[in-house]
Amino acid sequence: MSRKNDDFFVAKREWSKVKDDLLGCYLKPYTSKILFTNKPLMYVDCFAGKGKFDDGTNGSPMIALGIFEECLRISNARTPSISSCFIDSKYAEELHVNLSQFSNITIIDGRYEEVIRQILENKVNYNIFLYIDPFGIKSLDFNLFKYFGDIRCNSIELLINFNSFGFLREACRALPVDDVVRNAYEDDAFEDEVDNDEEMFEGTTKSINELSEIAGGDYWKDIATRLKKKLISSYAAEKEFSSVYCKQLQKKFKYVLSMPIRLKQGQQPKYRMIHASNHVEGCILMFDNITKRKQYLGDIQTQGSITLFEMNVENEVVDTPSIRLNFIKHMRQYSEFTNILKVTADFIMDYGVVCDPKDIRVIIANLERENAILVRRTPCINNNGTPYKSLIPTRGHIIELRNR
Numbered sequence: 584m585s586r587k588n589d590d591f592f593v594a595k596r597e598w599s600k601v602k603d604d605l606l607g608c609y610l611k612p613y614t615s616k617i618l619f620t621n622k623p624l625m626y627v628d629c630f631a632g633k634g635k636f637d638d639g640t641n642g643s644p645m646i647a648l649g650i651f652e653e654c655l656r657i658s659n660a661r662t663p664s665i666s667s668c669f670i671d672s673k674y675a676e677e678l679h680v681n682l683s684q685f686s687n688i689t690i691i692d693g694r695y696e697e698v699i700r701q702i703l704e705n706k707v708n709y710n711i712f713l714y715i716d717p718f719g720i721k722s723l724d725f726n727l728f729k730y731f732g733d734i735r736c737n738s739i740e741l742l743i744n745f746n747s748f749g750f751l752r753e754a755c756r757a758l759p760v761d762d763v764v765r766n767a768y769e770d771d772a773f774e775d776e777v778d779n780d781e782e783m784f785e786g787t788t789k790s791i792n793e794l795s796e797i798a799g800g801d802y803w804k805d806i807a808t809r810l811k812k813k814l815i816s817s818y819a820a821e822k823e824f825s826s827v828y829c830k831q832l833q834k835k836f837k838y839v840l841s842m843p844i845r846l847k848q849g850q851q852p853k854y855r856m857i858h859a860s861n862h863v864e865g866c867i868l869m870f871d872n873i874t875k876r877k878q879y880l881g882d883i884q885t886q887g888s889i890t891l892f893e894m895n896v897e898n899e900v901v902d903t904p905s906i907r908l909n910f911i912k913h914m915r916q917y918s919e920f921t922n923i924l925k926v927t928a929d930f931i932m933d934y935g936v937v938c939d940p941k942d943i944r945v946i947i948a949n950l951e952r953e954n955a956i957l958v959r960r961t962p963c964i965n966n967n968g969t970p971y972k973s974l975i976p977t978r979g980h981i982i983e984l985r986n987r
């Protein structure tokens with residue numbers, strides 16, 4: 584571990600708060616819902632840290648355990664059951680102290696990549712949630728993600744902190760330097776783009792093979808070469824690389840969403856939070872969650888000043904007319920009535936998180952009004968006898984869309 588990471592737990596930084604909010608605000612509705620499957624939940628915090636920061640604020644283990652306690656207390660599920668496992672290669676002792684008030688937890692003093700397969704053995708009946716929050720990229724072997732995707736269980740979801748920009752930095756270092764590159768590339772090309780502090784470095788240079796194992800292929804070489812030759816900006820390279828990385832994950836997980844965490848507009852993200860699941864509900868829940876965090880992050884980025892245009896999570900202007908055109912195109916595949924959540928999740932898988940859920944609902948409402956698509960609501964009337972018009976499915980209501 585780099586010395587730069589030593590002060591990580593002294594006090595929680597702004598970007599860690601965004602990360603923790605994303606985790607906490609997702610885990611609450613996720614847990615309430617998953618308990619109703621009446622199958623046990625196994626939560627694994629694969630890089631758990633100390634449990635608490637030295638300034639007393641909760642780390643990811645305390646955040647999750649607080650949520651689980653509350654969900655178990657109020658759940659109406661028949662057989663609610665949650666077990667949690669916390670892995671850390673350095674802070675197991677601190678975890679024992681800080682988590683001593685909780686039961687049904689396991690603390691493992693070890694390395695995630697060495698112990699995770701054993702932890703997940705024989706979990707056929709389980710819902711599994713893995714929180715993967717390392718300092719850098721070193722431990723993120725893509726083969727393990729493939730393995731998770733193949734595991735036999737009731738459901739599995741991952742939330743990964745992926746330092747995509749850190750990866751590209753390593754990639755540029757690892758690639759051989761030819762003459763063209765030598766002229767174009769300055770080793771400090773990254774320096775003015777991002778704060779050079781912790782979480783970025785692991786103090787080692789990775790080999791080409793190691794990088795391909797992390798990326799899940801060698802597609803990164805082309806992107807890093809273009810970056811080195813200055814044929815694309817580092818901003819564009821990070822975006823392209825992350826997008827292909829998510830596509831690799833999509834070979835094993837149907838729904839993959841990514842949110843860049845950048846503290847200043849136009850700056851490289853500190854990291855990306857990547858969510859992978861096979862369930863529409865998980866994808867939509869995270870889509871909502873990302874949107875809410877985006878507003879908070881936007882306030883940090885603009886320091887409270889008002890922006891003229893609505894921006895999406897990638898800090899691009901929300902281009903409503905083209906999103907509407909793409910949605911119309913997207914609808915052509917639905918010749919049968921299909922759940923609105925699935926239509927929405929498939930749309931963001933194809934086009935990215937280009938806007939907020941509410942923007943998509945406005946587009947659907949307009950298309951319904953214009954008779955361009957069909958909307959079927961079951962039941963079609965509310966308890967008080969009035970027509971059910973909402974586009975937000977609630978318990979007992981199904982909303983489906985079909986192309987005309």
Ligand SMILES: C[S@@+](CC[C@H](N)C(=O)[O-])C[C@H]1O[C@@H](n2cnc3c(N)ncnc32)[C@H](O)[C@@H]1O
Pocket residue numbers: 584591629630631632633634635641642643644670671672673674693694695696716717718722
């Ligand atoms: C970014 S911190 C995790 C912070 C934690 N999620 C929180 O919110 O409090 C990364 C942690 O991973 C641990 N670590 C580093 N390499 C590891 C590995 N291979 N396996 C498990 N833990 C590791 C470090 O000791 C450190 O506590």
